[in-house]
Amino acid sequence: MPELPEVEVVRGGLIPAVTDAVVTRVRVLDERSLRRHPGPSEDFIDRLTGVCLAYPSRRGKYLWLPFHGAAGATTARREAFLPPSGHASSRATTPEALVVHLGMSGQVLLRDPDAGVAKLTRIVLDLAQPGYGPLRLDFVDQRIFGSMAIDALVPTPDEPGERVPASVSHIARDPLDPHFDDRAFLDRLARRDTTIKRALLDQTLVSGIGNIYSDEALWAARIHYDQPTRTLSRARARTLLAEVRVVLQKALGEGGTSFDAQYVNVNGASGYFSHSLNAYGQHGKPCPRCGTGIVRETFMNRGSHFCPRCQRIR
Numbered sequence: 001m002p003e004l005p006e007v008e009v010v011r012g013g014l015i016p017a018v019t020d021a022v023v024t025r026v027r028v029l030d031e032r033s034l035r036r037h038p039g040p041s042e043d044f045i046d047r048l049t050g051v052c053l054a055y056p057s058r059r060g061k062y063l064w065l066p067f068h069g070a071a072g073a074t075t076a077r078r079e080a081f082l083p084p085s086g087h088a089s090s091r092a093t094t095p096e097a098l099v100v101h102l103g104m105s106g107q108v109l110l111r112d113p114d115a116g117v118a119k120l121t122r123i124v125l126d127l128a129q130p131g132y133g134p135l136r137l138d139f140v141d142q143r144i145f146g147s148m149a150i151d152a153l154v155p156t157p158d159e160p161g162e163r164v165p166a167s168v169s170h171i172a173r174d175p176l177d178p179h180f181d182d183r184a185f186l187d188r189l190a191r192r193d194t195t196i197k198r199a200l201l202d203q204t205l206v207s208g209i210g211n212i213y214s215d216e217a218l219w220a221a222r223i224h225y226d227q228p229t230r231t232l233s234r235a236r237a238r239t240l241l242a243e244v245r246v247v248l249q250k251a252l253g254e255g256g257t258s259f260d261a262q263y264v265n266v267n268g269a270s271g272y273f274s275h276s277l278n279a280y281g282q283h284g285k286p287c288p289r290c291g292t293g294i295v296r297e298t299f300m301n302r303g304s305h306f307c308p309r310c311q312r313i314r
Contacts, residue, residue: 002102003061004174004208004248006256006271010108011058013266017110017132018053018065024134025049025126033122033141036101036167037149047150048098048125057097059177060207062168063108064097066153095153099165100139106146110266111136123148174208175245176252186237189229196232196240197225197304209244212257212280215305217244219279224313225304231314250276279305 002010026048028034028041037044054066100108113134117124123139139148153163159179164171173180185206192199199205200214209217218225220243223236232240251257256271264270274281278288283296287307296303 002106002256003210003213004176005213005251005273007058007061007063007102007208008176008252009256009265009271010102011056011063013110014056014063014065014108014137017129017135017266018127018137019055020052020068021127021129021132021135022052023048023050023125024128025124027124027126028122029117029124030122030144032144033139033147034149036099036147038151044148044150047096053098053127057164059164059168060171060174060203061102061210062165062171063100063102064151064165064168065100066095066097066163095163096150097153097165099147099149099151099167101147103141103143103145103147105142107138107140107264108266109138109140109264109268111138171203172205172207174248175206175241176208176248182238182241185241186234189232189237190234192229194229195225196223196227196229197299199229200244201300208248211302211304212277213244213247213251215280216247216278219306219311220247222310224311225299225306227313279307281305 026045028045031041034041034044052068054068056063056065058064100106102108113126113136115136117138118140120142121138121140122144125137127135127137129135139146149167151165151167154166154169156162156164156169158181188205189199192205197214197218200209200217201211215225217240221236221240223232223240251271251273254271254273254276255265255269257273257277279294282294283305285294286292287294287310290307290309292307292309294305295308296305
């Protein structure tokens with residue numbers, strides 16, 4: 001499943017293409033990709049057609065494209081981009097956004113308007129961008145666990161003026177968020193009666209970290225995935241948080257992690273952080289630090305990868 005680096009790579013690719021772009025046409029090819037939208041496909045199409053998109057945002061693994069409000073495009077400008085038979089749908093008084101969840105295999109691809117539509121494409125948005133001209137945004141999803149939905153934007157309790165989709169408001173900030181509170185995170189972690197990897201995967205505690213990057217950060221910090229959080233000293237917890245940031249930043253710099261064609265950026269290119277993995281997926285190979293064989297154990301219907309020598313439960 002795409003984690004923070006992969007979603008951030010997609011967001012970065014969308015920024016120049018969709019910011020200030022007008023949605024001129026919406027095609028829903030598979031309604032299953034609207035499972036999180038509070039209404040039928042006709043509602044989704046009507047509310048999205050004619051909107052002007054603002055700067056893409058992200059929290060953890062969630063990505064959203066806000067709609068311009070009064071400060072954005074005017075109705076006249078939106079209608080100028082629409083075909084003669086089109087219309088600028090009525091704007092809601094509450095700020096809204098197009099929320100994109102990639103699920104297990106979702107892809108957001110930028111295409112030429114005349115390009116063929118791939119077989120696994122679920123939703124197609126035709127866009128008019130002042131800097132690019134016409135272009136197309138395709139939502140492709142092999143396993144159909146991902147989705148698109150229109151959602152209201154609500155204020156965040158800890159940062160005045162900031163808004164997030166209502167469906168994302170329960171998600172904690174991620175370690176790369178400039179407003180992430182290290183002290184509050186460490187305090188909450190110390191009070192958790194669980195194990196450390198379960199805590200890292202809890203998106204209400206800290207977001208954006210999945211199986212891959214939790215294994216990598218725990219290996220870097222020399223902490224066993226099943227170490228009880230209450231036994232983790234403040235210093236070791238702080239070290240772990242620092243390693244989480246290092247791993248996420250490095251993965252982001254390498255375009256994310258791609259093991260197959262399911263994760264690609266907006267241009268269809270794969271990330272190459274898989275070549276830098278020290279623990280995840282490396283079972284049977286020697287630990288890069290001590291040479292002991294990396295072990296894989298079943299954990300929460302998935303696998304945890306660790307070095308039994310470097311990462312002992314204390």
